[in-house]
Amino acid sequence: MTEPPRRIDHLVHAVDDLDGAADLYRRLGFQVGARNRHPWGTENRLVQFGSSFIELITVGDGAEIAPHAPGSFSFGAFVRDYLRERQGLAMLVLDSADARADAARFAAAGIGDFDPFFFEREGRRPDGSATRVAFTLAFAADPGLPAAGFFVCQQHFPESFWNPAFQRHPNGATDIRAVTIAAGDPPAHAGFLAAFTGSPARRAVDGLNAPLRGGGHIDVERTGDAEGIVAFATGVPDLAAQAEILAGAGILFEASGDRVTVHAAEALGAGIAFRAGAGGTRRDMPPPAPCTA
Numbered sequence: 327m328t329e330p331p332r333r334i335d336h337l338v339h340a341v342d343d344l345d346g347a348a349d350l351y352r353r354l355g356f357q358v359g360a361r362n363r364h365p366w367g368t369e370n371r372l373v374q375f376g377s378s379f380i381e382l383i384t385v386g387d388g389a390e391i392a393p394h395a396p397g398s399f400s401f402g403a404f405v406r407d408y409l410r411e412r413q414g415l416a417m418l419v420l421d422s423a424d425a426r427a428d429a430a431r432f433a434a435a436g437i438g439d440f441d442p443f444f445f446e447r448e449g450r451r452p453d454g455s456a457t458r459v460a461f462t463l464a465f466a467a468d469p470g471l472p473a474a475g476f477f478v479c480q481q482h483f484p485e486s487f488w489n490p491a492f493q494r495h496p497n498g499a500t501d502i503r504a505v506t507i508a509a510g511d512p513p514a515h516a517g518f519l520a521a522f523t524g525s526p527a528r529r530a531v532d533g534l535n536a537p538l539r540g541g542g543h544i545d546v547e548r549t550g551d552a553e554g555i556v557a558f559a560t561g562v563p564d565l566a567a568q569a570e571i572l573a574g575a576g577i578l579f580e581a582s583g584d585r586v587t588v589h590a591a592e593a594l595g596a597g598i599a600f601r602a603g604a605g606g607t608r609r610d611m612p613p614p615a616p617c618t619a
Contacts, residue, residue, distance in 0.1 A: 330525040333539040334502045335479050336379045337558055338417035340408050341594050344369055344384040350594060351382065353575035355497025355568060358382070360454075364447055366391050366402045374492040375560070377540060378502040383416075385409060399440040399465035404475050414595025415555035417475035418505055420523065420538070422464060425480035429464035435521035438466035438476075457486040468518040471509065473554035476522055497571055498563040503542055503601060506557040508549040509533070515546050556590065557597030568600045 341347040348358040348371045359372040367389025373380040383405055385391070391402035408416040422428050425442050432438040446460035460482040468476065509515055512533030519527040519536045523544065527536040534546040549556075562568045568586050572579045580587045590597045 330523060330537050330539045332420040332422075332478070332524050334378045334505065334542045335419045335421040336381050337415055337502060337505065337555070338381045338383055338405070338419065338475070339414070339594070339596050340405050340416040341382055341384055341413050342409060344371060344382060347371070347382045347384075347594055351380070353571075353577060354588065354593070354598065355562075355571040356380075356495045356499060357492065359492060362447065364402070365445060368402050368405055372492070373495075375495075375499060375501040376493055378542075380502070380558075397439060397441050399438070399443070399467075399477075401443065401463070401475075401477075408473065408475075411473070412552075412595055414590065415505075415558065416473075417477065418507075418544070418555055419476075420478045422462075422478035422480040425462035425464040425478060428478050428480075432464060432466045432521065437468070437518055437521045438464075440465040440467075457483075459483055459486045466518075466522050468515060468522075470511075470514055470518075471507065471553055473552070474507065497568050497600070499560045499600070500563075501540075501542070501561060502558050503561050504559040504599075505542075505544050505555060506559075506597070507544065507546045507554065508551065508556045509546050509553050510549065512546040512548055519544065519546070557599065559585070559599040559601050561603050562600045563603070565600065565602050 344361065351358050351373055356373045359374065361369060361371055363369045363386055367386045368383055369386040370381050370383045385406050391406055392400050394400045394403050405416060429440060429442045443463045446458055448456050448458060462480045463477045465477040516527045516534055519534065523536050523538060525537060527534045532547045536544040538544065565586050569579065569581055572588065577588060578592050584602045586600045588598045
């Protein structure tokens with residue numbers, strides 16, 4: 327069986343208070359990276375795993391954000407507008423080996439006629455020294471999910487920041503294993519998911535399932551409430567230890583079967599499921615190239 331062409335690269339978790347969000351993620355059992363600033367003024371901190379990461383992001387002081395325009399998707403404007411309504415998982419990002427070619431594919435498939443977007447910024451190595459990182463993004467859009475952003479990311483200099491020192495978490499977490507999207511009519515999004523991921527979405531009991539490279543997947547589940555990206559799952563080696571971390575931090579959680587769940591109300595709009603086992607992309611696979619958009 328041919329493996330799906332894309333993997334989960336990262337999730338963009340939009341928050342009002344970046345340092346407060348970093349503190350929450352530390353209390354959840356993760357290591358959180360230094361504060362970075364994009365050229366247009368959004369600021370982020372990263373939680374990096376073996377082949378994926380969480381991007382905590384906010385709009386910094388003095389931000390000069392370009393508006394959306396015909397053929398141009400503004401990353402900063404999407405984050406800013408999202409935060410005017412809510413905090414939570416604003417964008418889902420998959421990997422790309424050639425973002426310019428992917429932009430052309432998305433346009434041909436009718437899921438986003440946007441110019442590729444290149445940018446670079448200063449990054450930090452584990453020892454605190456400065457380096458440069460650069461990315462090209464190709465955006466897609468599902469009109470049925472206006473509160474969810476989608477793009478793929480080509481990382482040009484992964485060696486500038488991809489380091490095991492950033493991936494050692496107190497809870498042993500090892501990757502984003504699954505992403506959940508809530509939608510009123512899951513089957514209506516099958517065509518978009520197939521074009522975005524490069525592999526057909528399969529019917530599931532509660533909606534759709536889109537398999538991804540490295541064992542990850544996207545689930546689209548039926549809901550009568552707000553629609554968009556609502557949750558993610560990560561693998562941890564010891565669920566009992568994870569429960570102790572959460573209890574010690576005073577974070578409410580639910581333990582059931584093979585997972586410990588922190589609901590969105592406790593985690594700034596992002597549901598988080600800690601699942602038993604490592605999961606995700608193994609380190610003996612060719613090293614992936616994540617993006618820190």
